[in-house]
Amino acid sequence: MNTASADEPRWLSDEEQRTWRAYIHATTLLDDHLDRQLQRDAGMPHIYYGLLVGLAEAPRRRLRMTELAMKAKITRSRLSHAIARLEKNGWVRREDCPSDKRGQFAVLTDEGYEVLMRSAPGHVAAVRQAFFDRLTADQQKALGEAMLIIAEGLQPEGAGADLPWLR
Amino acid sequence: MNTASADEPRWLSDEEQRTWRAYIHATTLLDDHLDRQLQRDAGMPHIYYGLLVGLAEAPRRRLRMTELAMKAKITRSRLSHAIARLEKNGWVRREDCPSDKRGQFAVLTDEGYEVLMRSAPGHVAAVRQAFFDRLTADQQKALGEAMLIIAEGLQPEGAGADLPWLR
DNA sequence: GGCACTTGCTTGAAGTATCAACCTCTACAA
DNA sequence: TTGTAGAGGTTGATACTTCAAGCAAGTGCC
Numbered sequence: 001m002n003t004a005s006a007d008e009p010r011w012l013s014d015e016e017q018r019t020w021r022a023y024i025h026a027t028t029l030l031d032d033h034l035d036r037q038l039q040r041d042a043g044m045p046h047i048y049y050g051l052l053v054g055l056a057e058a059p060r061r062r063l064r065m066t067e068l069a070m071k072a073k074i075t076r077s078r079l080s081h082a083i084a085r086l087e088k089n090g091w092v093r094r095e096d097c098p099s100d101k102r103g104q105f106a107v108l109t110d111e112g113y114e115v116l117m118r119s120a121p122g123h124v125a126a127v128r129q130a131f132f133d134r135l136t137a138d139q140q141k142a143l144g145e146a147m148l149i150i151a152e153g154l155q156p157e158g159a160g161a162d163l164p165w166l167r
Numbered sequence: 168m169n170t171a172s173a174d175e176p177r178w179l180s181d182e183e184q185r186t187w188r189a190y191i192h193a194t195t196l197l198d199d200h201l202d203r204q205l206q207r208d209a210g211m212p213h214i215y216y217g218l219l220v221g222l223a224e225a226p227r228r229r230l231r232m233t234e235l236a237m238k239a240k241i242t243r244s245r246l247s248h249a250i251a252r253l254e255k256n257g258w259v260r261r262e263d264c265p266s267d268k269r270g271q272f273a274v275l276t277d278e279g280y281e282v283l284m285r286s287a288p289g290h291v292a293a294v295r296q297a298f299f300d301r302l303t304a305d306q307q308k309a310l311g312e313a314m315l316i317i318a319e320g321l322q323p324e325g326a327g328a329d330l331p332w333l334r
Numbered sequence: 335g336g337c338a339c340t341t342g343c344t345t346g347a348a349g350t351a352t353c354a355a356c357c358t359c360t361a362c363a364a
Numbered sequence: 365t366t367g368t369a370g371a372g373g374t375t376g377a378t379a380c381t382t383c384a385a386g387c388a389a390g391t392g393c394c
Contacts, residue, residue, distance in 0.1 A: 009287070009288035009291050009292060010291070010295065011291060012291060012294070012295075012299075015307075016299060016307070018311060019307050019308075019310065019311035019314075020294060020298070022311050022312075022314035022315040022318060023298075023310070023311070023314045024217070024240075025240050025314070025318040026314035026315070026317040026318040026321075027194045027198070027314075028214075028239075028240040028241070029240050029317070029318055029321040029322065030317060030321060031194070032240075032241075033321055035382090036382095039382085039383095045349090045350075047195075047350095050191070064372085065372070065373060065374095066371085066372065066373080072195075073191075073192050073195040073196050073199075074195070074199075074351095075351090075352080075353095076372075076373060076374085077351085077352070077353075077354095077373085077374080077375085078350085078351060078352075079373090080373065080374055080375080081350070081351075081352095081374090081375090082350085082351095084374090085349085085350085097372095100359075100360075100371095100372080101358080101359055101360085102357095102358060102359045102360075102371070102372045102373065103359095103371095103372065103373080104372080104373065104374095120176070121176035124176050124177070124178060124179060125176060127179070127187065128177065128179075130317065130320060130321060131187070131190075131317060132179075132183060134316050134317060134320050135313055135316060135317075138309075139309065139312070139313045139316075140182075140183070140186050140313075141186075142305075142306065142309035142310065142313070143186065143190070143309065143310055143313045144185060144186035144189050144190070145189075145306070146302055146306045146307075146309070146310045147186075147189035147190045147192070147193040147194075148189040148193070149301050149302060149306075150193040150196070150197060150297065150298060150301060150302075151189060151192040151193040151196055153297060153301050154193075154196040154197060154200055154297060155196065202351095202352090203352090206352085206353095212379090212380075214380095231342085232342070232343060232344095233341090233342065233343080241381095242381090242382080242383095243342075243343060243344085244343085244344080244345090244381085244382070244383075244384095245380085245381060245382075246343090247343065247344055247345080248344090248345090248380075248381075248382095249380085249381095251344090252379085252380085264342095267341095267342080267389080267390075268388080268389055268390085269341070269342045269343065269388065269389045269390070270341095270342065270343085270389095271342080271343065271344095
């Protein structure tokens with residue numbers, strides 16, 4: 001006789017519980033930690049910092065809103081609000097897209113670039129201290145691979161064109 | 168001659184970059200995914216669900232505010248607001264601590280327990296689908312161990328009594 | 335007791351996130 | 365053309381988070 005009936009959900013085993021809780025705890029603590037670090041040292045939350053990085057890496061330091069949202073894995077709405085805030089800081093500027101009148105570019109300003117350069121060393125140090133310095137090379141590799149799988153699983157597997165996950 | 172000067176930060180290598188971005192992407196997507204799943208199916212964000220779980224596991228389904236905050240890895244302030252909201256839903260109730268008049272217990276109500284029982288299967292299914300089902304046993308093990316290390320590193324290593332991380 | 339210091343928890347304001355509604359523009363076809 | 369469906373992006377209301385400030389009760393010490 002099978003212990004699991006058809007409508008009885010497959011609960012997590014003790015081992016899985018431990019894994020899942022370790023994951024939740026680590027991500028909660030690390031997220032908070034980096035948010036505070038950047039809020040203190042750069043005056044913005046972690047995800048905003050990521051937006052500046054995304055722009056800094058792009059050609060001409062600019063990206064269409066939707067592209068940036070995809071890069072950062074956030075919704076367009078969230079990005080819109082975030083860019084509004086960064087614009088108020090003078091770190092990003094919006095520019096109309098010449099070829100598509102609906103489109104907007106987010107452009108990293110010189111001032112934004114400065115802020116990024118100024119805060120990057122401290123942030124990298126924080127990431128090293130909390131993350132890389134504590135893991136062996138093998139652990140880093142394994143974790144990276146696992147995370148890649150998780151991320152891929154939650155993205156619109158098919159296209160890059162249609163973006164259901166941005167709802 | 169060494170390429171890294173004393174004040175030049177140790178930037179992330181390409182390999183480290185990939186690992187770190189995979190981590191950020193996976194956690195961002197998974198966090199959003201589970202928040203939406205629970206908001207839709209249980210009417211609360213992921214972390215609130217975790218609070219109910221914490222209470223359900225505790226003796227007499229109650230925990231001191233500070234203990235619950237520690238369990239959930241959040242600040243007391245955040246917990247205070249969260250419990251206020253859950254109280255409004257009738258899922259949690261506050262109770263005075265008899266032995267310490269400053270103290271408060273958060274108590275899971277029957278109604279809160281019901282909500283938890285009702286939404287747990289769907290949530291476990293979502294976690295399995297997004298996380299466990301995609302990883303091999305070895306990957307789960309490695310990831311769990313790495314996450315445990317990260318979490319431990321961000322906690323007040325020393326005591327359980329003083330809680331500097333709760334600021 | 336009286337004093338200072340700490341712990342436990344809450345509060346309000348300001349910042350950020352989410353969701354649904356909305357507007358404009360593009361693409362495409364009748 | 366005109367219609368229409370969809371894409372690109374914004375907005376406002378509501379919910380949640382954060383931070384600093386606050387208050388009341390416990391603790392230690394004279």
